[in-house]
Every structure is written in C-alpha cells, then in structure tokens.
Amino acid sequence: MRGIVVRDEGVALEEFGEELLGEGTLHVDVAYSDLNYKDGLAVTGRPGVVRTRPLVAGIDLVGRVAESSDERWCPGDWVMLNGAGLSETAHGGYATRAHIDGELAVALPDGLSPEQAAALGTAGYTAALAVLRLVMEGVSPDQGPVLVTGATGGVGSIATMLLAAAGFDVAALTGRPDELGDFLRELGADEIVARADLEGAGKPLQKATYAGVVDSVGGEVLANAIARTVPGGTVAACGLAGSHALPTTVMPFILRGVTLAGIDSVWAPANDREDAWRTLSRGVDVELLDAMTTRIGLDGVIAAGEELLAGRRHGRTLVEVR
Ligand SMILES: NC(=O)c1ccc[n+]([C@@H]2O[C@H](COP(=O)([O-])OP(=O)(O)OC[C@H]3O[C@@H](n4cnc5c(N)ncnc54)[C@H](OP(=O)(O)O)[C@@H]3O)[C@@H](O)[C@H]2O)c1
Structure with missing residues (x-):
C-alpha cells in the first residue's frame, strides 16, 4: 500500500x-x-x-x-x-x-464520471448542501442576488455554478477580482465583489441586498454578509477560510428575521447526501x-x-x- x-x-x-x-x-x-x-x-x-x-x-x-x-x-x-x-x-x-x-x-x-465525482468531492457536495438549504428556507431568484464568499475556492466555485444553473443572480466575492473575475463570470457569476468591500468591522444592519449567502470565509466577511441580507433571507455558514469568529449582534436576526443556517457535510445523513449529489449531477456543467x-x-x-x-x-x- x-x-x-x-x-x-x-x-x-x-x-x-x-x-x-x-x-x-x-x-x-x-x-x-x-x-x-x-x-x-x-x-x-x-x-x-x-x-x-x-x-x-x-x-x-x-x-x-x-x-x-x-x-x-x-x-x-x-x-x-x-x-x-x-x-x-x-x-x-x-x-x-x-x-x-x-x-x-x-x-x-x-x-x-468517477473523476468528476472526485473532483467535486466534499467542496462540491457542501456547496450543494448549502444551495439546497437556501432553497428549503424559501430563498428564490425573485428576492434578489445570492452572495457567494470565497468564490474562487472549492465550495465557492461550485456554489456559484449551481446557483447560476438554478436561475439565481450570483454576486461572487473574491480576494482576487482582477486575476479571477473572468473565471467567476464563466461559472455564471453576474457580479464580482471585491473581498475588501466586506472586510472590516461594519454595522450589524446595512443596506439589505442579498436574498441569500453561501459563506466559506467566516469572520467580518460573514458578519457584513449577514448585515446585508434582506428580511427573511438565509445565510448558509459553511467555512472559516478567513476566521472562525463571528463578530455580529442579534439585530439582523430579530429585526430582519434573517436565518443563519449551519452546514455540516461530515455527518450529513444519507438522504441529504443523496439529494446533494443529485443536485450536483443535474446542476454542474461537466x-x-x-x-x-x-x-x-x-x-x-x-x-x-x-x-x-x-x-x-x-x-x-x-x-x-x-
Ligand atoms: N461545513 C462543512 O461541512 C465544510 C465542507 C467543506 C469545506 N468547509 C470549509 O469551507 C471553507 C472553504 O473550503 P474550500 O475547500 O472551498 O477551500 P478553498 O478551496 O481553499 O477556498 C477557500 C476560499 O476562501 C477565500 N479565502 C482564503 N483565505 C481567505 C482569508 N484569509 N480571508 C478571506 N477569504 C479567504 C479564497 O477565495 P477568494 O480568493 O476567491 O477570496 C479561497 O479560494 C474552509 O474553511 C473549509 O474548512 C466546510
């Protein structure tokens, strides 16, 4: 071996x-x-x-x-x-x-194919779990764009592709907008947002912009994304590539009814796994x-x-x- x-x-x-x-x-x-x-x-x-x-x-x-x-x-x-x-x-x-x-x-x-399933891997399967969760919580394309953070990464790139295929407008947040903006547009992103735009301490309630969020970054980026989520919107927290901290207040949750949904791919039950893989096989452009x-x-x-x-x-x- x-x-x-x-x-x-x-x-x-x-x-x-x-x-x-x-x-x-x-x-x-x-x-x-x-x-x-x-x-x-x-x-x-x-x-x-x-x-x-x-x-x-x-x-x-x-x-x-x-x-x-x-x-x-x-x-x-x-x-x-x-x-x-x-x-x-x-x-x-x-x-x-x-x-x-x-x-x-x-x-x-x-x-x-076996190679494509492996290339998608945990990142793709997690992206699918997050997109399915947004939909389950009632997020729909007519409510506004969905923000994807860490968009050029594994979870972010597949989430961008799946959301675009499902008819959502995708705002892709990246630290590499000049280098990889075209890559993200090819995946289906409608708008490229520079990571700097969501970095730094921000107010807990900002202009309500995003119907949903798929976040793999955490920290201030996640806090600011929550602050920009529309009333009734859902934020799927997947990762901590930036930070494990979450510097926010209860305000977006009690004044806008925002839902913070945690995604755990490691121990997701068999039914959720199968749903996620079905979503990938239908929504991914191979x-x-x-x-x-x-x-x-x-x-x-x-x-x-x-x-x-x-x-x-x-x-x-x-x-x-x-
Ligand atoms: N909940 C779960 O079950 C689950 C499953 C899979 C992954 N995860 C977590 O999700 C996160 C992403 O995983 P991945 O496999 O997609 O990783 P990845 O391919 O490395 O992507 C992470 C992306 O985050 C951005 N990033 C990296 N460092 C950053 C920083 N310091 N501040 C802000 N943004 C930063 C980068 O995107 P840009 O350059 O575009 O900004 C990078 O491409 C990790 O924390 C991972 O542990 C969780």
Missing part, C-alpha cells in the same frame, strides 16, 4: 502494510481523491483535522470495491465517501487502499468542471496543500491515487 500518512513525527508519502488500515466492511481500491481546505491543513501538519495518529489523510475517496462483507456492495462496484470522519478519526482517501464502513458508502451519481480541474498525483498533494492554504489555488484539484 502507498499513501500519505500523518504521524507524530510528520507527514509523508510512504509504503505501509494493509494492517495499518484496520477493520472495514468494504475494502476499496482507491482511484481518486481531491484537495479541500481540510486536506490542506492535514497534509501540512497543521492542527484541527487529524485527531488520531498514525492516520492516512484525505477526506474524500472514489474507488472500486475489492472485497465486501456488506450485502449492499459487490466487488467491482464504484463507491465514494465524503467526510464521515475520514482523515479525522478514520483512515482517508490518500492511499491506494481504504477500509471503510459499507453503510456510509455512496454510489456514484448518474451523469458524473465541461466547465473539467476545465477548472487540475490533476496531481499523491506525490504532489503536500505542496498543493501549502498552496491552497496560501490562497494560491482556485477551482478543484483532482488527486490521481493510482
């Missing part, structure tokens, strides 16, 4: 024996994984993701079942798993073999996805993780595991 293992002494791509992987009703030959913010943290040895060591990193995997003691799955089936403790307390997708719980595995959705996907091997993951955390990557990164 070959994989990226996080140990007390550091993180490295190494050969290891299958016994490291422990139990699991499915033994999977992993074909693909991807690179998410949490993967960046894990493979660069930063705290906050990996909770037990040694542990194979990689929060996502797509592969074929090699052995199964779960009647739902047969050898040769393609399966995927996103989150569910991978790279936190369970061995993840950055290795040629994974032992997983068949109960948690998800079939590949129709219309997406040609655009392919064009925004960069491919790397396992040997490129650690360097790519550093780049991602430094804000020097955009779109999606597919990891070819084999």
Whole structure:
C-alpha cells in the first residue's frame, strides 16, 4: 500500500502494510481523491483535522470495491465517501487502499464520471448542501442576488455554478477580482465583489441586498454578509477560510428575521447526501468542471496543500491515487 500518512513525527508519502488500515466492511481500491481546505491543513501538519495518529489523510475517496462483507456492495462496484470522519478519526482517501464502513458508502451519481465525482468531492457536495438549504428556507431568484464568499475556492466555485444553473443572480466575492473575475463570470457569476468591500468591522444592519449567502470565509466577511441580507433571507455558514469568529449582534436576526443556517457535510445523513449529489449531477456543467480541474498525483498533494492554504489555488484539484 502507498499513501500519505500523518504521524507524530510528520507527514509523508510512504509504503505501509494493509494492517495499518484496520477493520472495514468494504475494502476499496482507491482511484481518486481531491484537495479541500481540510486536506490542506492535514497534509501540512497543521492542527484541527487529524485527531488520531498514525492516520492516512484525505477526506474524500472514489474507488472500486475489492472485497465486501456488506450485502449492499459487490466487488467491482464504484463507491465514494465524503467526510464521515475520514482523515479525522478514520483512515482517508490518500492511499491506494481504504477500509471503510459499507453503510456510509455512496454510489456514484448518474451523469458524473468517477473523476468528476472526485473532483467535486466534499467542496462540491457542501456547496450543494448549502444551495439546497437556501432553497428549503424559501430563498428564490425573485428576492434578489445570492452572495457567494470565497468564490474562487472549492465550495465557492461550485456554489456559484449551481446557483447560476438554478436561475439565481450570483454576486461572487473574491480576494482576487482582477486575476479571477473572468473565471467567476464563466461559472455564471453576474457580479464580482471585491473581498475588501466586506472586510472590516461594519454595522450589524446595512443596506439589505442579498436574498441569500453561501459563506466559506467566516469572520467580518460573514458578519457584513449577514448585515446585508434582506428580511427573511438565509445565510448558509459553511467555512472559516478567513476566521472562525463571528463578530455580529442579534439585530439582523430579530429585526430582519434573517436565518443563519449551519452546514455540516461530515455527518450529513444519507438522504441529504443523496439529494446533494443529485443536485450536483443535474446542476454542474461537466465541461466547465473539467476545465477548472487540475490533476496531481499523491506525490504532489503536500505542496498543493501549502498552496491552497496560501490562497494560491482556485477551482478543484483532482488527486490521481493510482
Ligand atoms: N461545513 C462543512 O461541512 C465544510 C465542507 C467543506 C469545506 N468547509 C470549509 O469551507 C471553507 C472553504 O473550503 P474550500 O475547500 O472551498 O477551500 P478553498 O478551496 O481553499 O477556498 C477557500 C476560499 O476562501 C477565500 N479565502 C482564503 N483565505 C481567505 C482569508 N484569509 N480571508 C478571506 N477569504 C479567504 C479564497 O477565495 P477568494 O480568493 O476567491 O477570496 C479561497 O479560494 C474552509 O474553511 C473549509 O474548512 C466546510
């Protein structure tokens, strides 16, 4: 077996024996994984993701079942798993073999190749959960634009694509408007908003502009986004790429009835996972996805993780595991 293992002494791509992987009703030959913010943290040895060591990193995997003691799955089936403790307390997708719980595995959705499903990964699936949540809370295109923060990142870029496909006007907030504004317009953004416009301490109630928000940044950006949400609007909080803080007051919630909806992809129930993947297979333009996907091997993951955390990557990164 070959994989990226996080140990007390550091993180490295190494050969290891299958016994490291422990139990699991499915033994999977992993074909693909991807690179998410949490993967960046894990493979660069930063705290906050990996909770037990040694542990194979990689929060996502797509592969074929090699052995199964779960009647739902047969050898040769393609399966995927996103989150569910991978790279936190369970061995993840950055290795040629994974032992997983068949109960948690998800079939590949129709219309997406194994590579496309892996390229979407947790970021795409989280974006879909967030968009579905906005719709469930009653946000509709006639109520105004939806703001997407961290728009050039994994969650942000797929959220932009899904919202545009569903008929929403998308305001895409980015720290790289000059460099990547055209990329965001191609994904379907109607307006590019410079990150600086929402940085800094702001009043808790500002001009009501956005019917909904998909936020992966947190901090003052999230506080100002909430302050600009229209009465009855919904803000889906997905991430903390900028900060885990939330410097706001109760005012937007009690005077405008704004809903702050938390998105947790890691332990989302099976029904929500299936809905999210159905949304992705219908709403993602696979040609655009392919064009925004960069491919790397396992040997490129650690360097790519550093780049991602430094804000020097955009779109999606597919990891070819084999
Ligand atoms: N809730 C969940 O279940 C869940 C699932 C997936 C991800 N997440 C979280 O969502 C966040 C985004 O994940 P991702 O995989 O999309 O990461 P990513 O690809 O690195 O994208 C993050 C984006 O945020 C912006 N950004 C980066 N540093 C920033 C800073 N210091 N201040 C403000 N904006 C900054 C950048 O976009 P621009 O350059 O365009 O501004 C960057 O592309 C992470 O915090 C991740 O942990 C949560």
